[in-house]
Amino acid sequence: xxxxxxxxxxxxxxxxxxxxxxxxxxxxxxxxxxxxxxxxxxxxxxxxxxxxxxxxxxxxxxxxxxxxxxxxxxxxxxxxxxxxxxxxxxxxxxxxxxxxxxxxxxxxxxxxxxxxxxxxxxxxxxxxxxxxxxxxxxxxxxxxxxxxxxxxxxxxxxxxxxxxxxxxxxxxxxxxxxxxxxxxxxxxxxxxxxxxxxxxxxxxxxxxxxxxxxxxxxxxxxxxxxxxxxxxxxxxxxxxxxxxxxxxxxxxxxxxxxxxxxxxxxxxxxxxxxxxxxxxxxxxxxxxxxxxxxxxxxxxxxxxxxxxxxxxxxxxxxxxxxxxxxxxxxxxxxxxxxxxxxxxxxxxxxxxxxxxxxxxxxxxxxxxxxxxxxxxxxxxxxxxxxxxxxxxxxxxxxxxxxxxxxxxxxxxxxxxxxxxxxxxxxxxxxxxxxxxxxxxxxxxxxxxxxxxxxxxxxxxxxxxxxxxxxxxxxxxxxxxxxxxxxxxxxxxxxxxxxxxxxxxxxxxxxxxxxxxxxxxxxxxxxxxxxxxxxxxxxxxxxxxxxxxxxxxxxxxxxxx
Numbered sequence: 001x002x003x004x005x006x007x008x009x010x011x012x013x014x015x016x017x018x019x020x021x022x023x024x025x026x027x028x029x030x031x032x033x034x035x036x037x038x039x040x041x042x043x044x045x046x047x048x049x050x051x052x053x054x055x056x057x058x059x060x061x062x063x064x065x066x067x068x069x070x071x072x073x074x075x076x077x078x079x080x081x082x083x084x085x086x087x088x089x090x091x092x093x094x095x096x097x098x099x100x101x102x103x104x105x106x107x108x109x110x111x112x113x114x115x116x117x118x119x120x121x122x123x124x125x126x127x128x129x130x131x132x133x134x135x136x137x138x139x140x141x142x143x144x145x146x147x148x149x150x151x152x153x154x155x156x157x158x159x160x161x162x163x164x165x166x167x168x169x170x171x172x173x174x175x176x177x178x179x180x181x182x183x184x185x186x187x188x189x190x191x192x193x194x195x196x197x198x199x200x201x202x203x204x205x206x207x208x209x210x211x212x213x214x215x216x217x218x219x220x221x222x223x224x225x226x227x228x229x230x231x232x233x234x235x236x237x238x239x240x241x242x243x244x245x246x247x248x249x250x251x252x253x254x255x256x257x258x259x260x261x262x263x264x265x266x267x268x269x270x271x272x273x274x275x276x277x278x279x280x281x282x283x284x285x286x287x288x289x290x291x292x293x294x295x296x297x298x299x300x301x302x303x304x305x306x307x308x309x310x311x312x313x314x315x316x317x318x319x320x321x322x323x324x325x326x327x328x329x330x331x332x333x334x335x336x337x338x339x340x341x342x343x344x345x346x347x348x349x350x351x352x353x354x355x356x357x358x359x360x361x362x363x364x365x366x367x368x369x370x371x372x373x374x375x376x377x378x379x380x381x382x383x384x385x386x387x388x389x390x391x392x393x394x395x396x397x398x399x400x401x402x403x404x405x406x407x408x409x410x411x412x413x414x415x416x417x418x419x420x421x422x423x424x425x426x427x428x429x430x431x432x433x434x435x436x437x438x439x440x441x442x443x444x445x446x447x448x449x450x451x452x453x454x455x456x457x458x459x460x461x462x463x464x465x466x467x468x469x470x471x472x473x474x475x476x477x478x479x480x481x482x483x484x485x486x487x488x489x490x491x492x493x494x495x496x497x498x499x500x501x502x503x504x505x506x507x508x509x510x511x512x513x514x515x516x517x518x519x520x521x522x523x524x525x526x527x528x529x530x531x532x533x534x535x536x537x538x539x540x541x542x543x544x545x546x547x548x549x550x551x552x553x554x555x556x557x558x559x560x
Contacts, residue, residue: 016276027137029130031279031397032433035426038283054405057281059226061274062156062399063240067222068271070153070244071251072264074539076532077146078245080373084147084329089125089154092321096124097162099317100310104420107306108413115407118166119417122404123310123424125159127397128152129275130433138440139447140389142537143380148393153245156399157238161186163403170411182233189234194242197225202247206254211262214255218263219270221247253526257547258554282398282425285405289422292415303416307423314424315432319391326387333377340370365531372533379452385443392439395432396425448537457538460528461491464542467524468492468517475513482510490517491545514553522546 019037020030078085101120105111128148135145165179201221208214225243226236251260293300344367382390404421407414468490472483525546529539 012277012280013273016273016280020272020276027437029133029433030276031127031130031133032430034276034279035283035429038280039286039426040283042284042287054402057278057398057402058160058406059230059236061278062237063222063226064219065271065274065278066153066156066237066240067225067244068267069149070241071248071267073146073149073153073245073248074536075245075249076529077143077536078150079532080377081143081147081150083332084325085150085154087321087325087328088147088151090158092318093121093124093155093158094162095321096314096317097121097159100124100313103310103313104306104417107309108416111413112170114166114169115411115413115417118163118170118407118411119404119421121159121162121166122421123314123396123400124162125155125396125399126152126394127399127429128393129397130395130429131393131436134433134436135389135393135440138437140440140445141380141382141386141447142535143377144382144386144390144445147382147390153241154238157186157190157235157241158183160237160403161235163406167408170408186233186235187238189232190229190236190238191242193229193232193234194225194239195246197221197239198243198246198250201243202250202254205259208259209256211259214259215263215266218267249529252522252529252543256554257550261547261551278398278402282401282422285401286422286426289415289419293419296413296415298413298416300419303419304423306416307420308427310420311424311427314396315394315428318394322387322391323384326382326384326390329382333374333381336370336374336377340367340374343367343370368533369531372531376535380448385445388443389436389440389445392432392436395429395436397429398425400425453535453537456535457541460525460534460538460542463528464521464524464546465492467520471517471520472513475516478509478513482513485510486513486517489549490514491521491542491549492517511553514549518546518549518553 015037016034019033023030023033097117097120099120100123101113101117104119105113105116108116128151132145132148132152135148161183162179165182198221201217201224205214205217208217221243222240225239229239230236255263290300293303343363401418401422404418407417411417468487469492472487472492475483525539525542528534
């Protein structure tokens with residue numbers, strides 16, 4: 001028995017890698033290929049039916065998947081695009097739940113409103129994995145990818161809260177106010193838990209001087225956030241997302257570069273295996289679903305037609321919702337510009353009352369952040385073409401199928417409802433997923449401007465260079481050859497000396513001085529990240545450069 005399980009696991013991992021490599025060569029998103037292959041394998045004779053408890057997927061796979069994505073989500077990008085993300089991940093999910101629930105209540109005889117809304121909640125959240133992987137490969141602008149990723153992080157939480165409320169309503173009366181109150185409570189408690197776990201987790205990991213121990217600790221962080229939130233009746237999924245975003249924001253401030261780079265590499269591997277496995281699982285469950293529907297004496301064809309009707313509704317709703325959403329984003333940018341001009345006039349008022357002058361420094365920081373927001377958003381405007389791509393990126397995924405399987409066993413029409421959810425997920429994933437590259441090419445959405453990114457990075461490096469120069473100017477007791485070599489080896493925009501001196505006798509002085517320069521530059525970078533004064537692309541590029549310097553410097557320390 002143990003040998004069989006081992007063989008299955010080995011074959012599974014090898015298959016996932018092979019399918020991913022093959023899909024990459026064909027220019028396909030691996031999730032699409034995995035669903036098709038899994039569905040085909042499920043109908044092969046003598047292949048045992050896969051039985052995986054849906055709670056294992058929602059409580060065991062979803063938290064680490066969301067955490068691995070959230071920890072790489074720049075907090076400032078999330079903040080700048082919060083309104084469209086909220087609109088897609090909360091408002092659109094609620095609207096889709098109500099519309100598809102009403103459709104199913106009308107088309108499925110005897111289906112109660114609570115169960116209909118439960119299925120609507122199941123099929124309402126999108127899965128951004130396939131869309132973002134294609135979008136990056138085809139050069140979509142970073143702001144559009146941020147909105148897609150942010151939606152994918154938050155909409156599962158909204159849908160699962162609605163699902164829980166709908167299931168509770170099947171056992172008794174649930175009012176609209178109670179659902180709204182539960183949602184607010186769930187968000188508030190999950191946010192507090194997420195912030196708390198993130199801060200504690202980073203502080204604990206900062207005391208571990210071993211990348212292996214640090215990464216191992218990070219693997220339990222999403223569950224430490226998920227479990228208490230669920231026990232308190234809040235959204236464990238949202239707690240994980242908040243933990244990931246805050247951890248990603250705090251990491252450069254408290255964690256060593258070698259720890260963060262090792263963690264990132266290991267998490268990429270874990271995320272790949274979990275994402276690939278869950279899409280393969282989605283395909284494999286098709287055969288058992290069809291058998292369950294047959295056993296319930298329900299027409300499979302009719303169930304598929306109902307699923308296609310629900311699919312049409314979710315696609316049309318998203319396209320109809322995204323059009324005014326993109327227009328609203330442009331209006332919001334004009335309002336930001338107007339408010340910024342008013343704030344600058346207020347700041348320039350020398351006759352301001354004393355209480356204004358007392359808060360001037362903090363207000364100046366807010367104005368600087370607002371200026372950066374306006375500059376960055378105006379340079380990454382999303383028009384109708386981007387709106388078309390955003391609207392067509394509404395693929396559902398395996399989480400939809402797993403959530404449908406959590407419907408109570410006594411639910412009327414349960415096998416049929418699960419198959420309907422599967423049809424919605426599979427149809428959107430395959431039809432929209434396969435056609436999305438063509439839509440992106442036809443829309444000709446302009447990507448990020450490379451010249452603008454280079455200019456912004458040059459400005460950031462200049463600011464970091466000034467921090468390093470101030471350290472070197474203050475190090476008057478250091479030998480001139482040491483100063484020259486530190487200046488040449490650090491991220492400082494000065495021409496290196498023609499002849500670099502040999503420093504066998506000043507090795508420790510060189511290391512100490514480079515550490516001071518690196519510390520000053522990192523402090524400047526963190527301040528810019530905190531205030532959001534540069535784009536995430538420029539900040540990440542500079543972060544990687546300083547991380548490489550830190551790792552190189554750490555390799556010198558044992559011999560110091």
